[in-house]
Amino acid sequence: MKIFIVVSVACAIMLVLIANLLLKPQATKKFLIIAGGVANFLGFFLYGYGYSIKEENTVMAILKTLFAVFGMFLGKDSFGDMSTLTFFSLLPIKFFFYMAQILALYVTASAAMTAFGAGFMNRVRGILLRRGELNVFPFVNDHTLYLGSELCSRGEKVLYICDKNMPGEVLGKIRDMRAVHTSHNAASSATELFLKTIAMGRPGREVTVYAVGDSAAENIAYARSFRNSMKNLRVPAAGTRLILCANEYFDISSLMNTDTHYGFENVHVFEDTSLAARIMITxxxxxxxxxxxxxxxxxxxxxxxxxxxxxxxxxxxxxxxxxxxxxxxxxxxxxxxxxxxxxxxxxxxxxxxxxxxxxxxxxxxxxxxxxxxxxxxxxxxxxxxxxxxxxxxxxxxxxxxxxxxx
The missing domain is CATH 3.40.50 (Rossmann fold)
Structure with missing residues (x-):
C-alpha cells in the first residue's frame, strides 16, 4: 500500500507540474517566480546555516553555500555534507530541503524546455487543441498577435497558421503566449485534412476563425475555403464563428448559415479603417x-x-x-x-x-x-x-x- 501511495502521489505531482508548464502561461510565470524565490530562500537558509556551523572559515562557508545553491538548479544536492548535523536529521528540515531541490530543478527544467523543447511542446499543445473552444488565426501580424495574447491570457486556446519563412522571433512570441503554430500547407489552404486535424464537427466543438489579415481579398478567400471544407465534411454549423476583415460592402450572406445556404453560424464583418474611425470617435x-x-x-x-x-x-x-x-x-x-x-x-x-x-x-x-x-x-x-x-x-x-x- 505504501508503494502504491508513494508512486501515485509522485506521478500526480509530476503531471501537475508538466500540465502547468504546458497549459497556463500566466500561472506558469507566477509559479516559476514563486518556485525560484522559495528555492533560493530555502537553499541559502539551509545551506548557509549548515556551512556556517561546519566551516570555521567564514569565506569558505559563503563560497560553499553559493556552490551548493547553484548546484540545486543543476540537479545536485549537498545533503551529504549536512547529514552529520543534528538539525538536518529532523523530518521537517528534510522536507523543506528536498522541496527546495525539487522547485529548483523545476525552474531549470522549465528553462530547458523553453529553450530546447519548443517543437515538442508545440506538438503537445497541438494535440490538446482538439477539444473545447478554439480560435484560429490564418494570418500573423501585430494585431493578430496582440489579440491572440489577450485570448491566451483568458485561458482560451489559440492556433496560428504561419508562413514557412516566419521569423523565429515571431514564433517565439507565439510560444511564449502558450499558443500553437503550424505552417502545414493543409492549414494554409483550409483543406478538409486540416479541419479533421483540429477535430471540426466533434460534439460541443466551438471554433472561431479570425480572418483579419492585411489583405481583405485574402481574408475572404480563406473564409470561403474554410466554409467549403466544412460543407464537404458536413460539419454542423452550430458553434462556428467567423470574424472577417473586409470592405463594408461585402455580402456576408455568402458565408452565413441560413435555411437555404450553408455557412458559419455567426459572421461578423468589419473594415479596418471603419474600426479605426470608430475608435477615433470614442x-x-x-x-x-x-x-x-x-x-x-x-x-x-x-x-x-x-x-x-x-x-x-x-x-x-x-x-x-x-x-x-x-x-x-x-x-x-x-x-x-x-x-x-x-x-x-x-x-x-x-x-x-x-x-x-x-x-x-x-x-x-x-x-x-x-x-x-x-x-x-x-x-x-x-x-x-x-x-x-x-x-x-x-x-x-x-x-x-x-x-x-x-
Missing part, C-alpha cells in the same frame, strides 16, 4: 470640443480639417459627419489631398447626398504645403477637429508641425 468625441448652453445648443460651429483622403480619411469624414451634428452649430470640413479631385469622384458616386447636403470642400494642396499651414494659422481658433490620415512617417511629421502652431 477616444476623441466631437462633442467635447464644443461648449453648450442650458438648452443643449452648441455655442460654436464644428469646423474640421482632414489631411489625406485615402480610405482612412474617407472613413474619418463619414464618422465626423455622423457624430459632428449639433443644434445651433454649423458643420464644415476642408480636406487637403493632392489627389483629392480624383478620389472625390469615387466618393461622390457612393455618397453624393453627403457632399451635396453638408459643407464639405476640397483642396488639391498637400498637408505640408504653404497653403495648408496658412489655413491652419488663420483658423487655429476656429478648428475643432484635425485628422491627419496621410499614412507612414508623414503623419508624425505633420502632427508635430501642427502642434507647434496650435
Amino acid at each position: 477616444d476623441c468625441p466631437p462633442y467635447k470640443t464644443l461648449t453648450f448652453d442650458e438648452n443643449a445648443c452648441a455655442n460654436e460651429d464644428f469646423h474640421v480639417m482632414i489631411v489625406g483622403f485615402g480610405t482612412m480619411g474617407q472613413a474619418a469624414l463619414k464618422a465626423l459627419v455622423m457624430h459632428g451634428q449639433f443644434a445651433g452649430s454649423h458643420f464644415s470640413a476642408l480636406i487637403f489631398d493632392p489627389a483629392g479631385k480624383s478620389k472625390r469622384g469615387a466618393f461622390k458616386l457612393m455618397y453624393e447626398g453627403m457632399l451635396n447636403h453638408y459643407d464639405i470642400s476640397f483642396s488639391d494642396k498637400d498637408g505640408r504645403s504653404e497653403e495648408a499651414f496658412d489655413y491652419l494659422r488663420r483658423h487655429a481658433g476656429d478648428l475643432r477637429y484635425i485628422v491627419i490620415a496621410t499614412g507612414g512617417q508623414t503623419d508624425s511629421e505633420l502632427e508635430y508641425s501642427y502642434a507647434n502652431i496650435l
Whole structure:
C-alpha cells in the first residue's frame, strides 16, 4: 500500500507540474517566480546555516553555500555534507530541503524546455487543441498577435497558421503566449485534412476563425475555403464563428448559415479603417470640443480639417459627419489631398447626398504645403477637429508641425 501511495502521489505531482508548464502561461510565470524565490530562500537558509556551523572559515562557508545553491538548479544536492548535523536529521528540515531541490530543478527544467523543447511542446499543445473552444488565426501580424495574447491570457486556446519563412522571433512570441503554430500547407489552404486535424464537427466543438489579415481579398478567400471544407465534411454549423476583415460592402450572406445556404453560424464583418474611425470617435468625441448652453445648443460651429483622403480619411469624414451634428452649430470640413479631385469622384458616386447636403470642400494642396499651414494659422481658433490620415512617417511629421502652431 505504501508503494502504491508513494508512486501515485509522485506521478500526480509530476503531471501537475508538466500540465502547468504546458497549459497556463500566466500561472506558469507566477509559479516559476514563486518556485525560484522559495528555492533560493530555502537553499541559502539551509545551506548557509549548515556551512556556517561546519566551516570555521567564514569565506569558505559563503563560497560553499553559493556552490551548493547553484548546484540545486543543476540537479545536485549537498545533503551529504549536512547529514552529520543534528538539525538536518529532523523530518521537517528534510522536507523543506528536498522541496527546495525539487522547485529548483523545476525552474531549470522549465528553462530547458523553453529553450530546447519548443517543437515538442508545440506538438503537445497541438494535440490538446482538439477539444473545447478554439480560435484560429490564418494570418500573423501585430494585431493578430496582440489579440491572440489577450485570448491566451483568458485561458482560451489559440492556433496560428504561419508562413514557412516566419521569423523565429515571431514564433517565439507565439510560444511564449502558450499558443500553437503550424505552417502545414493543409492549414494554409483550409483543406478538409486540416479541419479533421483540429477535430471540426466533434460534439460541443466551438471554433472561431479570425480572418483579419492585411489583405481583405485574402481574408475572404480563406473564409470561403474554410466554409467549403466544412460543407464537404458536413460539419454542423452550430458553434462556428467567423470574424472577417473586409470592405463594408461585402455580402456576408455568402458565408452565413441560413435555411437555404450553408455557412458559419455567426459572421461578423468589419473594415479596418471603419474600426479605426470608430475608435477615433470614442477616444476623441466631437462633442467635447464644443461648449453648450442650458438648452443643449452648441455655442460654436464644428469646423474640421482632414489631411489625406485615402480610405482612412474617407472613413474619418463619414464618422465626423455622423457624430459632428449639433443644434445651433454649423458643420464644415476642408480636406487637403493632392489627389483629392480624383478620389472625390469615387466618393461622390457612393455618397453624393453627403457632399451635396453638408459643407464639405476640397483642396488639391498637400498637408505640408504653404497653403495648408496658412489655413491652419488663420483658423487655429476656429478648428475643432484635425485628422491627419496621410499614412507612414508623414503623419508624425505633420502632427508635430501642427502642434507647434496650435
